[in-house]
Amino acid sequence: MKCSICGNEAVHYVPYERLYLCKEHYAEWFEQKLVRNAKRYRMFDGSRRVAVAVSGGKDSTTLLHVLKKHEGEFGFTTVGFYIDLGIDRGTKYSEVNLEVVKRNFEEVGVEYRIVDLKGEYGFTIDDAKRRINRPVCSTCGVVKRYLMTLAAEELGADTLATAHNLDDMAQFVLSGYVYGNLEHLSRNSPVEEPERGFKVKKVKPFFLHYEYEVLHYAVLMGYQFVYDPCPYSEEFRGVSQHKLLMSMKRIEGDTPGFMLNLVSNFERNIRPMLYREISGSGQVGTCKICGRPTAPGRDICSFCSIKQKMLAVRG
Ligand code: SF4
Ligand code: ZN
Ligand code: ZN
Numbered sequence: 001m002k003c004s005i006c007g008n009e010a011v012h013y014v015p016y017e018r019l020y021l022c023k024e025h026y027a028e029w030f031e032q033k034l035v036r037n038a039k040r041y042r043m044f045d046g047s048r049r050v051a052v053a054v055s056g057g058k059d060s061t062t063l064l065h066v067l068k069k070h071e072g073e074f075g076f077t078t079v080g081f082y083i084d085l086g087i088d089r090g091t092k093y094s095e096v097n098l099e100v101v102k103r104n105f106e107e108v109g110v111e112y113r114i115v116d117l118k119g120e121y122g123f124t125i126d127d128a129k130r131r132i133n134r135p136v137c138s139t140c141g142v143v144k145r146y147l148m149t150l151a152a153e154e155l156g157a158d159t160l161a162t163a164h165n166l167d168d169m170a171q172f173v174l175s176g177y178v179y180g181n182l183e184h185l186s187r188n189s190p191v192e193e194p195e196r197g198f199k200v201k202k203v204k205p206f207f208l209h210y211e212y213e214v215l216h217y218a219v220l221m222g223y224q225f226v227y228d229p230c231p232y233s234e235e236f237r238g239v240s241q242h243k244l245l246m247s248m249k250r251i252e253g254d255t256p257g258f259m260l261n262l263v264s265n266f267e268r269n270i271r272p273m274l275y276r277e278i279s280g281s282g283q284v285g286t287c288k289i290c291g292r293p294t295a296p297g298r299d300i301c302s303f304c305s306i307k308q309k310m311l312a313v314r315g
Contacts (some may be wrong), residue, residue: 004093012216014208016257023188023220034205035070043191044074044159045202051157051200052080053148054104056097058218059163061104061225062293063206065134067161068108076159080105083144086124089231094148097226104224110154115141115151117187123248123310132309136232139306146303152200164204167211170259171245173266185273197284197293208264 003012003022010020014029021029038044052067054060068078076211082101087093098114105112118124125143129136152160169188176185190207194200206214218225252258287301289308294301300308 007246010033011220014260020314027217027220030209030213031066033071033209034066035073037190037208038074038203038205041136041191042144043205044076047074047076047159047201050076050078050159050161051152051155052078052161053151054080054082054101055163056082056100056226057071057163058163058215058223058225058227059206059211060099060223061223062214062218063161063163064104064108064110065221065223067205068110078108079155079157080108080271081115081148081213082112083115083118084149085140086118086126087232088124090226091231093228093231096228100224100226111155113151113155115147117147121307123307125232128306128310132197132306135235137235140232142302142306146301148291149198149200149202152310157200158194160200160202161215164178165206165209165211165214166259166263167206167245169204169263170248171241173181174186174244174248178187181273182278186271186278189271195286197286207267208260210259229242231304 001013001020002008003010003025004020005025006022008022008024011017011022012026019029021293022036032312044050050067050071052064052066058116064078064080071078080101083107084096084098088095102112102114125136125140128134128139128143132139148160148162161244169190172188173185176182176188190204192202248259248262286292286298287294287304288299289304290301292301292303
């Protein structure tokens with residue numbers, strides 16, 4: 001097929017826009033979609049320093065490159081960080097990712113920080129898997145959320161950018177409806193202003209990009225990223241979550257743009273209402289160990305509570 005814009009050979013088809021694109025026009029379309037959404041949702045209004053959480057996978061690697069490329073249009077400086085979670089399980093997962101991420105930081109030319117969970121906090125996710133009776137991805141989620149905001153603050157950033165894509169967001173919205181988790185739904189925004197004791201704004205610039213669009217762009221651009229998933233990824237999604245995603249993909253196949261409409265309509269029309277009704281209730285606390293914010297009604301944050309357990313079982 002021919003590119004709908006220039007007539008050269010097309011490499012990508014956008015089914016929900018019925019658009020065929022050559023490599024050059026796909027790259028332009030992909031990047032402009034990010035710039036447009038970032039402006040529409042005011043992601044970088046007031047941002048001077050944006051920290052990108054880079055894991056080594058396709059989504060965050062691409063986000064680093066694209067934000068660095070377009071930072072001038074928004075007037076911010078891009079910085080990056082990697083959290084070395086100490087995941088090995090015979091695959092050297094964290095070690096391999098660290099090397100790839102460092103190469104990307106050097107190639108793009110940004111200031112960066114490597115957070116070493118073992119060196120700085122005394123345990124790894126592999127240790128936690130062995131010693132704490134809690135699903136490993138739940139522990140990892142707490143650790144990542146805590147260290148991401150901290151790393152962004154330590155880098156002097158006012159904004160933290162994460163690489164959640166449309167597939168992540170659609171799954172989140174649909175499962176929020178299915179399980180009626182309104183508090184979570186009300187908070188899962190592509191732009192979270194600093195609140196409840198946190199200093200950085202959190203943004204998700206790829207929240208309307210399909211996962212396959214990011215993958216295709218990353219491959220076409222020749223970025224170095226890690227294809228292999230985390231060795232715990234099988235445990236990440238419950239069976240029902242996985243089925244939900246597969247069902248959504250089937251509907252997407254029959255009705256192109258389904259996931260895009262689900263997420264963008266939710267964000268425009270439903271979430272703001274939920275946020276007004278639900279959020280803001282409950283006073284945020286302060287962790288008596290680390291001094292960072294805690295959930296309402298708790299005096300030790302989830303991260304410190306995990307760390308305490310790890311130190312106790314080490315005995
Ligand atoms: Fe962490 Fe689980 Fe993701 Fe692995 S799959 S990085 S353990 S949340
Ligand atoms: Zn073209
Ligand atoms: Zn704490």
